[in-house]
Amino acid sequence: MNFDLSSDQLNIRNHLHELLKDVCTPEYVKNCDEQEKPPREALDALAKNGWLGLIAPEEYGGAGGSPLDLAVMLDVLGYHFEELGLWVFRNLTYGCYALMKHGTQAQKDMVIPKVITGEVSVCFGLTEPNSGSDASALITKATKDGDDYIINGQKVYTSGMDISDYCILVARTNNFEKKQQGITNFFIDTKLPGIQVKKLATLGQRAIGTTEVFYNEVRTPASSVLGAVDQGWRGADNYLCYERLCLSAARTGAARAAFEFALEHAKTREQFGKPIGKFQAVSHKLADMRVMLDISQTMVYRYAWLVEQGKDTRQDAAALKLYTAESYKAIADMSLQILGGYGYCMEYPLQRFFRDSRLATIGGGSSEIQRNIIASSLGL
Numbered sequence: 001m002n003f004d005l006s007s008d009q010l011n012i013r014n015h016l017h018e019l020l021k022d023v024c025t026p027e028y029v030k031n032c033d034e035q036e037k038p039p040r041e042a043l044d045a046l047a048k049n050g051w052l053g054l055i056a057p058e059e060y061g062g063a064g065g066s067p068l069d070l071a072v073m074l075d076v077l078g079y080h081f082e083e084l085g086l087w088v089f090r091n092l093t094y095g096c097y098a099l100m101k102h103g104t105q106a107q108k109d110m111v112i113p114k115v116i117t118g119e120v121s122v123c124f125g126l127t128e129p130n131s132g133s134d135a136s137a138l139i140t141k142a143t144k145d146g147d148d149y150i151i152n153g154q155k156v157y158t159s160g161m162d163i164s165d166y167c168i169l170v171a172r173t174n175n176f177e178k179k180q181q182g183i184t185n186f187f188i189d190t191k192l193p194g195i196q197v198k199k200l201a202t203l204g205q206r207a208i209g210t211t212e213v214f215y216n217e218v219r220t221p222a223s224s225v226l227g228a229v230d231q232g233w234r235g236a237d238n239y240l241c242y243e244r245l246c247l248s249a250a251r252t253g254a255a256r257a258a259f260e261f262a263l264e265h266a267k268t269r270e271q272f273g274k275p276i277g278k279f280q281a282v283s284h285k286l287a288d289m290r291v292m293l294d295i296s297q298t299m300v301y302r303y304a305w306l307v308e309q310g311k312d313t314r315q316d317a318a319a320l321k322l323y324t325a326e327s328y329k330a331i332a333d334m335s336l337q338i339l340g341g342y343g344y345c346m347e348y349p350l351q352r353f354f355r356d357s358r359l360a361t362i363g364g365g366s367s368e369i370q371r372n373i374i375a376s377s378l379g380l
């Protein structure tokens with residue numbers, strides 16, 4: 001296992017920092033958060049410079065990059081603006097990775113080139129009001145009707161549905177004894193008649209945020225099935241593991257940004273005649289954060305390497321998600337504390353990290369669920 005980044009990967013990092021320091025200024029990010037405005041200009045800048053094609057195959061005009069390339073990119077995006085990182089992760093995971101794995105030729109041809117140019121966005125609808133952690137207990141129903149399926153039900157927390165062109169919708173097509181069977185993934189047009197989207201007010205992640213979605217007699221062609229009918233759970237679970245890599249990379253970048261802000265403050269803010277970073281209570285927090293960041297980044301690179309080698313497991317993905325999410329939450333909290341009163345003021349960015357990081361241990365499978373996955377791999 002070699003975690004050294006290649007010169008190409010160092011270039012990815014450097015080029016993206018250069019690009020985003022001009023496009024994603026602190027004022028721009030603050031404005032997107034406060035105005036609940038998706039960072040469209042930043043996404044367009046990434047598209048214009050070819051970054052949205054990073055993992056797409058060359059035949060589609062992409063760069064055919066590796067999971068580690070993607071992790072490096074999402075780390076930088078998360079550093080500049082976590083929600084930009086999450087928007088890109090969704091487009092690349094659901095609009096490229098999932099299609100390359102299970103899509104038909106027509107689905108790939110229809111979507112991947114437009115994901116690369118930033119023309120279309122893609123989201124993921126799994127969670128329902130009564131199936132969150134117990135995700136495979138979902139009841140949104142898709143019933144075959146001639147050459148179509150009719151979808152009825154409700155999803156919650158489909159992030160970015162209101163700004164997406166397509167959604168991977170996970171629906172029940174059959175009832176078997178095991179709830180994981182009889183589930184099918186659909187790659188649907190988000191503008192189909194009968195779909196109603198409502199944005200939810202949330203603590204953080206306000207620029208794009210999340211939505212609840214109502215499906216009322218929605219007719220979608222059978223050609224929108226993604227993968228095998230009734231056997232979609234394995235696919236959905238696989239996308240979730242890839243999602244855990246992406247979320248962890250973007251959030252480790254965001255955690256580093258919070259840490260650097262607090263470090264700078266600890267060096268410059270003076271109390272009792274010296275910089276507050278000279279007080280052990282403050283410096284030890286920063287030392288702990290530095291260690292958490294090192295471990296998080298190493299875990300991200302290691303998991304990306306495992307995916308590349310085809311050796312990734314659900315428990316590795318769970319351990320990665322658990323550690324990086326808990327670290328991000330702790331780092332955002334400690335950084336805010338180091339800012340003191342400034343940390344609590346909306347003028348400074350620490351409150352945003354604090355609010356945004358709170359989702360890390362809940363969304364994409366809570367920390368408790370990650371611990372359950374790890375524990376069951378130990379035979380418990």
Ligand SMILES: Cc1cc2nc3c(=O)[nH]c(=O)nc-3n(C[C@H](O)[C@H](O)[C@H](O)COP(=O)(O)OP(=O)(O)OC[C@H]3O[C@@H](n4cnc5c(N)ncnc54)[C@H](O)[C@@H]3O)c2cc1C
Nearest residue numbers: 124125126127132133157158159210362363364365366368
């Ligand atoms: C802002 C936001 C964005 C999201 N984006 C998406 C998205 O794009 N697409 C999507 O499909 N979903 C999305 N989600 C859903 C997210 O993945 C779920 O919220 C998460 O899986 C938890 O489900 P729940 O909220 O229903 O909580 P519940 O499942 O009701 O859990 C509540 C609490 O009980 C604990 N708990 C539940 N079961 C167990 C257990 N067996 N053992 C121990 N503890 C347990 C949980 O850990 C949690 O602390 C998003 C959620 C939010 C808040």
